[in-house]
Amino acid sequence: xxxxxxxxxxxxxxxAIRKNSPEEVNEILEKLEKFHGRPMFHVSGFDxxxxxxxxxxxxDLPTTAIWGLIPHWTQNSAAKEKIWNNTLNAKGETMFEKPxxxxxxxxxxxxxxxxxxxxxxHINGKSIPHFIKRIDGKLLSLGGIWxxxxxxxxKQVETxxxxxxxxxxxxxxxxxxxxxxxxxxxxxILNEEHEEDWLAGVLTESEMKTFNKLIAPAPDxxxxxxxxxxxxxxxxxxxxxxxxxxxKYSAIESGDQLSIFSE
Numbered sequence: 001x002x003x004x005x006x007x008x009x010x011x012x013x014x015x016a017i018r019k020n021s022p023e024e025v026n027e028i029l030e031k032l033e034k035f036h037g038r039p040m041f042h043v044s045g046f047d048x049x050x051x052x053x054x055x056x057x058x059x060d061l062p063t064t065a066i067w068g069l070i071p072h073w074t075q076n077s078a079a080k081e082k083i084w085n086n087t088l089n090a091k092g093e094t095m096f097e098k099p100x101x102x103x104x105x106x107x108x109x110x111x112x113x114x115x116x117x118x119x120x121x122h123i124n125g126k127s128i129p130h131f132i133k134r135i136d137g138k139l140l141s142l143g144g145i146w147x148x149x150x151x152x153x154x155k156q157v158e159t160x161x162x163x164x165x166x167x168x169x170x171x172x173x174x175x176x177x178x179x180x181x182x183x184x185x186x187x188x189i190l191n192e193e194h195e196e197d198w199l200a201g202v203l204t205e206s207e208m209k210t211f212n213k214l215i216a217p218a219p220d221x222x223x224x225x226x227x228x229x230x231x232x233x234x235x236x237x238x239x240x241x242x243x244x245x246x247x248k249y250s251a252i253e254s255g256d257q258l259s260i261f262s263e
Contacts, residue, residue, distance in 0.1 A: 001089050001176075002142070002163050002187040004118035004231055006131070006244060007040045011139050012052035012062065014113040015195075019060035028062065042118065042231065042243040045088035045163075053110040053161050055146055056199040063146075065110075069162035070149040071100050077153065090145060090162045092188055092215030096208050101162065104145035107202040110161055111195055112142045116244070117187060118231055121175045130175050131244045132225045143188035143198050143214070164188040169217035175225060189218040 009032075017025055032052070043049045045067045052062035068084030087100055095105040116133030117140070134140060146161040168176055168184035176184040190198055194214055203211055229247045230236050237243055 001165055001185050002117055002119075003045045003088055004042060005040070005045075005114045006042060006116050006118075007051060007112070007114040009039070009052075011115050012113050014139050014141075015054050015111065016060065016062050032062070032064075039239065039241075041241055042239050044231075046085060048084060051112065051161075053112050053144060053146060054199070055110045056108065056201060059196075059199045063110075063159060065146055065159040065161045067163075068160055069100065069104065069145065069147050070158060070160040072103065072147055072149055074149055075152075077151065080149070084160070087160075087162050089165045089185075089187075091185075092143070092164045092166045093212070095145065095164065101145060104147050104162075105203075106208070108146045108148075109198055109200075110144040110146045111190065111198060112144045112161065112163060114140050114142060116140065118228070119172070119175050119225075120178070122177050122179065127178075128249055129228050129231050130225045131228045132172070132175070132223055134222055135224045136222070140187075141190045141192070141195055143190050164215070166215050167217050169223070170220045171223050171225060172217070186217060188215060189222075190214070 013025070013028065016028055020028070040049065040051075048066050048068045050064050050066055053065045054060070055063050067088060069087040069090070070080050070084055074080050074083060083100065090098070090101045090105070095101045116131055118129055118131055120127035120129050143164040144161045145164065146159060149158045149160065150156070151158055164187070165185045166188045168186045172186040173184045176186065197214060226246045227249055228244055231243075
């Protein structure tokens with residue numbers, strides 16, 4: 001799945017920089033001043049951070065949104081709290097069927113730009129964190145869906161999103177090997193051409209069927225991964241640049257433990 005990512009501010013602004021003039025980008029930065037000083041070297045979806053997304057309504061300008069989709073029909077804050085840990089990701093193959101995602105999949109799709117994502121590989125009953133990014137150093141454009149929910153108490157509109165996942169490619173099949181899962185998965189990574197297709201308008205029934213061609217694993221030759229330090233617990237270095245530094249692990253047969261031998 002995709003629950004832990006790195007998404008620095010300049011990365012989240014990728015599409016805005018590509019599509020707009022420097023003057024417009026400066027205006028965007030001024031409006032997003034609250035994001036400064038909040039680097040996202042490592043952020044967990046379970047903390048429901050506010051991030052920048054590009055919606056089909058405003059494809060060239062970033063919109064702030066909470067990670068964890070809140071369907072528009074959610075009744076109250078208690079229902080919101082109950083659902084949004086389960087809507088960090090949405091399976092691309094079933095997004096047109098599931099009640100939580102269907103409306104957004106049909107008419108509200110978005111793109112989320114990130115530097116890379118973290119995933120755990122299971123070895124000898126232990127989990128080893130990896131950082132996955134593009135080989136060429138470019139940013140990842142993830143397919144997502146979004147929603148607008150009106151808080152019945154405050155009457156404020158809360159924008160939220162979910163990251164779409166698909167079946168794993170060869171690399172992610174090796175890493176995302178949790179035996180408790182039915183199959184290995186990975187986030188939906190779009191190439192630049194397919195970004196525009198993903199942000200198309202409201203889909204008809206027939207378009208939904210052809211749209212599924214976009215929901216596919218990333219090519220095997222565009223990603224690379226390396227092991228990193230723990231993402232939680234006492235050995236977690238925190239939300240700082242060193243979180244993606246390579247850390248090597250050595251399997252110790254005695255006691256079936258895994259230990260760090262080099263940093």
